[in-house]
Amino acid sequence: MVKLVSLILKVLPRAVVIFIYDMVKPYSHKLFYGIRYCVLKRLCMRVGQKVIIGANVTIKHWDNIVFGSGVSVHENSYIEGFGHVEIGDNVSIAHNCSIISFTHTWADRNLPIRLNPCIKQPVHLHNNIWIGCDVRVLGNVTIYNDVIVGAGTVVAKSLAANGVYIGNPPRFHKPVYADDAITIPLQNHQLININ
Numbered sequence: 584m585v586k587l588v589s590l591i592l593k594v595l596p597r598a599v600v601i602f603i604y605d606m607v608k609p610y611s612h613k614l615f616y617g618i619r620y621c622v623l624k625r626l627c628m629r630v631g632q633k634v635i636i637g638a639n640v641t642i643k644h645w646d647n648i649v650f651g652s653g654v655s656v657h658e659n660s661y662i663e664g665f666g667h668v669e670i671g672d673n674v675s676i677a678h679n680c681s682i683i684s685f686t687h688t689w690a691d692r693n694l695p696i697r698l699n700p701c702i703k704q705p706v707h708l709h710n711n712i713w714i715g716c717d718v719r720v721l722g723n724v725t726i727y728n729d730v731i732v733g734a735g736t737v738v739a740k741s742l743a744a745n746g747v748y749i750g751n752p753p754r755f756h757k758p759v760y761a762d763d764a765i766t767i768p769l770q771n772h773q774l775i776n777i778n
Contacts (some may be wrong), residue, residue, distance in 0.1 A: 585617060585620065585621060588617065588621040589624055592621055592624075592625040593625060600625050600626060601622075604618075604619060604622040609638055609639055610638060611637065611658075615638075616635055616637075619636040619640075620635070623645075623650060626645035627649065628646055628647065628649050629649045629650070630649075630650045631651045631652030631653070631672065632653070633652055634650045634652070634653075634654045634655075635654070636656050637655070637656060637660070638658050638659075639658055639659045640656050640657075640658070640661070641661045642661075642662050642664070643661075643664060644663060647664035647665065647666070647684070648664040648667075648669075649668070649670065650670050651671040651672035651673070651710070652672045653672050653674075654670055654672070654674045654675075654676075657676060657677050657678040657680075658678045658679070660677075660678065660679060660680040660682075661681045661683075662681075662682045663681075663683045663684055664684055665703060666684030666685040666702075666703030666705050666722055667684055667703065667705040668684050668706045669705070669706070669707045671708055671711075671728075672710045673710055673711045674712045675712070675714065676714045677713075677714060677715050677716040677717075677718070678716050679717045680716065680717065680718045680719070680720070681718075681719045682706055682708075682720045683720070683721055683722060684703065684704055684705055685702060685703050685704055686721070687701055687702075688702060702722075704724075705722070705723065706720055706723075706725075707724075708725075709725070709726060709727050709728045709744075710728050711728055711730075712726055712729075712731075713732070714726075714732050715731070715733050715734035715735070715736065718732050718733075718734065718735065719736075719737045719738065721737070721739045724740065724741055725741040726738065726742045727741070727742065727744035727745075728745070729744055729745045729746075730744065730747075730748065732748050732749075732753065733747065733753075733756070735751070736749060736750065736751060736753045738753055743755070745759050745760055746759060747759060
């Protein structure tokens with residue numbers, strides 16, 4: 584069925600495919616998961632296998648978004664791809680999360696803030712990540728491998744590999760895998776290991 588739906592979506596105009604996504608967006612039956620997956624395959628930059636998009640997930644700027652394999656995005660989440668979003672393999676994004684890949688400027692006082700230009704800020708979620716419910720991931724953030732982000736956290740800076748992060752701002756709580764070294768990203772994205 585996925586192949587048939589994908590073939591149909593391939594010939595339809597982009598606006599019609601987005602309309603179809605919006606029509607099936609509120610439903611959580613397996614059939615609608617399949618249709619949403621086919622829409623992702625048609626509209627996104629790249630999509631791996633076994634990607635599940637829950638009900639009422641809003642996606643903007645589809646063509647700037649990459650999904651790895653084994654990704655789940657749960658109900659009522661929001662992914663804004665304006666500045667580019669790349670989600671690796673085996674990433675679970677719980678309900679009510681937001682991933683925002685841009686920011687507004689406010690330098691021109693002659694314009695309302697909402698009309699000032701936006702700046703693209705890419706977001707990269709590496710592999711084996713669990714994003715808890717109600718998490719906000721802001722632009723210019725990389726979350727490295729093997730990370731758990733606690734519920735309600737606002738992530739405005741990159742998070743090192745192998746860590747559980749909680750609070751606002753997020754702070755390292757403990758390693759996910761105790762036998763690994765903890766890797767901390769520096770400002771210029773070089774990495775150091777600590778034990």
